[in-house]
Amino acid sequence: MKKICLTVVGLYIGLLAAFSQNKTDSTHYKNRKLTFDEANLVTSYYKQDGNNSAVTGGTGTENLNDISTSFDVKLNRWDKHNRKHTMDIELGIDHYTSASSDKIDPKTVSSASHADTRIYPSLTYSVENETKGTTLSAGLSVSHEFDYQSYGMNVSFAQKTHNRNGEFTARLQAYLDDLKIIKPFELRTAAEQQETHESSYPTASRNSFSTSLSYSQIVNERLQLMILTDLVYQHGYLGLPFHRIYFNDASEGVENLPGNRFKIPIGIRGSYFLGDRFVLRGFYRFYHDSWGLDAHTANIETVVKLTPFFSVTPFYRYYIQSAVRYFAPYSAHNPTDRYYTSSYDLSAFNSHFFGAGFRIMPPKGVFGMQHFNMLEIRYGHYNRSNGMQSDIITLNIRVK
Numbered sequence: 001m002k003k004i005c006l007t008v009v010g011l012y013i014g015l016l017a018a019f020s021q022n023k024t025d026s027t028h029y030k031n032r033k034l035t036f037d038e039a040n041l042v043t044s045y046y047k048q049d050g051n052n053s054a055v056t057g058g059t060g061t062e063n064l065n066d067i068s069t070s071f072d073v074k075l076n077r078w079d080k081h082n083r084k085h086t087m088d089i090e091l092g093i094d095h096y097t098s099a100s101s102d103k104i105d106p107k108t109v110s111s112a113s114h115a116d117t118r119i120y121p122s123l124t125y126s127v128e129n130e131t132k133g134t135t136l137s138a139g140l141s142v143s144h145e146f147d148y149q150s151y152g153m154n155v156s157f158a159q160k161t162h163n164r165n166g167e168f169t170a171r172l173q174a175y176l177d178d179l180k181i182i183k184p185f186e187l188r189t190a191a192e193q194q195e196t197h198e199s200s201y202p203t204a205s206r207n208s209f210s211t212s213l214s215y216s217q218i219v220n221e222r223l224q225l226m227i228l229t230d231l232v233y234q235h236g237y238l239g240l241p242f243h244r245i246y247f248n249d250a251s252e253g254v255e256n257l258p259g260n261r262f263k264i265p266i267g268i269r270g271s272y273f274l275g276d277r278f279v280l281r282g283f284y285r286f287y288h289d290s291w292g293l294d295a296h297t298a299n300i301e302t303v304v305k306l307t308p309f310f311s312v313t314p315f316y317r318y319y320i321q322s323a324v325r326y327f328a329p330y331s332a333h334n335p336t337d338r339y340y341t342s343s344y345d346l347s348a349f350n351s352h353f354f355g356a357g358f359r360i361m362p363p364k365g366v367f368g369m370q371h372f373n374m375l376e377i378r379y380g381h382y383n384r385s386n387g388m389q390s391d392i393i394t395l396n397i398r399v400k
Contacts, residue, residue, distance in 0.1 A: 034075040034087060038400040043069040050344075050388030054243040054255070055103045055184075058330040058342030062388055066096040082131065088124040088139075093117065104184055104242045118145040122152070133160030133167075147180040147201075171212040178203045181241045183254060204237035224271045232263035245342055247335040255341045257326060262290040267297075279303040287321075293346065295321035313357040315380075320350040344386055355380030374398035 050062035070092035077085050097115045126137030134157070141152035156171035180201040214228035236259060243255035267285035274280060280302055287295040301315035324346045326339040333340040357378035366372045376396040383389045 032077055032079060034077045034085070037074040037076045037086070038398060039074070040072040040399075041069070041397040042072070042394065043067070044392055044394040046390065046392045048382075048388065048390035050384070050386070052344040052386055052388065053103070054240070054341070054343035054345070057244040057246040057252075058344060060103065061099045063099040064096060065098075066094060068092070068094040081129075084128040084130065086126045086128070088122075088126075090122045090124075092120040092122075094120075104182060116146045118143060118148075120144070120150075124154075133162075133164060134158065147182055148177065149179075150175055150177040152176075165218040167216050169212075169214045169216075173208075173210045173212070175208040177206040177208070177236075179206060179237065179241075181237075183241050184244050184252075187252065187254060204241075206234065206236035206238060208232065208234045222273045226269040227267075228269065229266045230263070232261075232265075234261040234263075235259060239341065240343075243341065243343055245333055245340050246331045247333050248331055249335055250331075251335055253335070253340075255343065256339050257341055258291065258339055260290070264288050277305045289324075291346075292325040293321055293323070295319065309360060309362045311359050313359070313378075315353075315355060315357070317353040318350070319353070321348065323348040344388070347386065349385045351382060351384040353380055353382045371399050372397070373400045 044067070046064075046066040046068070048062060048064050051060065052058055053060040053062045070090060072088065072090045075087045075089075079085060095115070095117045120141065120143040122139060122141035124137055124139035126135055128135040136155075136157055138155045139153065141150075141154075143150040143152070152173065152175045154171060154173040156169060158167055158169040160167045180203055182201055210230055210232040212228070212230045214226055216224065216226040218224050238259060238261055239255040239257040241254055245253045245255055247253065265285055265287040267283060269283045270281070272280045272282075281300070283297070283299040285295075285297040287293070287297070297317065297319050299315065299317040301313055303311055303313050305311045324341070326337075326341050327346045327348075328340065328342065329347075330342060333342070355378065357376055359374065359376040360366060361374045364370060366375045374397070376394075378394045378396075380392050381389070382391070
């Protein structure tokens with residue numbers, strides 16, 4: 001499997017490098033046909049474990065492995081009014097295996113949710129008017145896996161200030177989702193237990209709408225700041241039908257959550273340049289939602305340029321949240337409660353995420369391949385106060 005992945009990466013670099021040979025080197029001529037600008041290959045391996053699986057009522061293995069790969073190609077052109085048109089085409093593929101999801105039907109050796117593949121293509125088209133300092137963009141996306149289908153759309157507008165030191169951005173997004181109602185096996189009717197074809201499962205809708213606003217400002221030659229906020233509204237089936245609930249009278253049910261959720265995160269991001277070799281980046285966000293969850297996120301990372309072409313980026317993120325008002329652990333819910341969940345993602349906890357990235361951008365290209373202009377590897381370790389831990393390693397290749 002490792003040899004196959006390396007072969008695919010090699011072919012990807014070779015083909016895109018060959019394609020990019022058609023790109024003109026002239027700084028004066030602006031092509032009015034769509035031409036190759038850059039491409040990115042990002043692939044990662046993620047592994048987690050813990051003992052608070054929502055599939056088994058808040059206790060049990062959370063073991064999960066995920067391999068994710070995305071291909072991103074950017075094409076651009078200039079029209080007769082000197083506006084820059086950019087088309088961004090992306091294809092993502094995730095494949096995971098989950099021990100906890102396999103407990104949906106504990107009587108089988110392996111259920112349909114033990115392993116799944118998610119495919120999510122997207123297309124974004126933008127038009128930038130450099131003279132007016134404006135950018136308009138629109139995008140479409142699709143995501144499909146065994147029990148989930150999502151359709152997304154977005155539009156955005158950006159306006160730079162007169163001196164080009166500031167920029168305001170507004171973005172509208174909508175996701176229209178359908179999910180299959182796959183209950184734990186023991187909670188299905190006799191007829192439902194006999195059905196095994198995926199088309200036999202009933203479905204429910206879940207829709208999400210958001211408005212994102214941000215303003216960035218170059219304060220001086222060393223400091224840049226950005227303020228950002230999102231207004232998010234979700235409506236529909238917001239729980240998961242295979243999350244079990246064990247009540248305090250020994251009865252069993254499935255997670256039940258309100259059909260509406262309103263989220264308000266507000267954040268500030270900053271970058272400070274300490275000479276030519278050091279960049280400090282910081283981020284803070286406060287989050288509140290209508291389910292009673294409050295959270296704080298603080299992140300800091302430092303870019304250290306060991307040479308003009310090689311940099312190391314250590315990072316650390318601290319996160320803390322309160323529980324939603326509907327959470328209780330295993331066997332603690334009252335069967336008379338209106339809403340209930342034992343998902344520890346909605347419990348009170350704090351977490352730490354830390355690691356480092358390594359990036360090389362040699363002037364003659366990575367391994368002497370001129371158009372293979374960037375290679376980055378990042379590793380991060382995550383641990384949560386309830387015992388869940390995870391590791392992720394990511395490889396990013398850019399051809400330009």
